[in-house]
Amino acid sequence: MDVELSSNGAVYRGKKLIFCICRDISKRKKAKKEREELIQRLQDSLAEIKTLRGILPLCSFCKKIRDDQGYWEQVDVYINKYSEADISHSICPECLKKHYPDV
Known part of the structure; x- marks a missing residue:
């Protein structure tokens, strides 16, 4: 389980206290990983896309x-x-x- 910990200290009535909050961030980590993988796949796909599209204006004589x-x-x-x-x-x-x- 992935967790995020936050802690803080305080003095209350002369006693030192430590507050700790623990959050389950498993879903957030999984979503981040999936998003990063998708971005990488899209970037890889974009790098591979180098295609001719549409109508090409071709000279009837010299074929340029x-x-x-x-x-x-x-x-x-x-x-x-x-x-x-x-x-x-x-x-x-x-x-x-x-x-x-x-x-």
């Missing part, structure tokens, strides 16, 4: 994406910045034929 400040970034840079996704560059079969016809 406009960020919230109005700057245009390459798609791979934008995705890396605003999500947890890792980017691996490759060449699709169509582009391989177009740019490297001898391969």
Whole structure:
């Protein structure tokens, strides 16, 4: 059982007296622990949330994406910045034929 103790001394009719109050704080300690665990879980979740949301303004020609400040970034840079996704560059079969016809 978790308890909180408060004590105080006094002199009454020439005698020294000590007053002691004992309170059960088990519920308060349990609630505090649960609150701290919830806060930690929420902070962990918030740290993990780094997602793309909404409509992305994508240039029809160069495929750059406009960020919230109005700057245009390459798609791979934008995705890396605003999500947890890792980017691996490759060449699709169509582009391989177009740019490297001898391969």
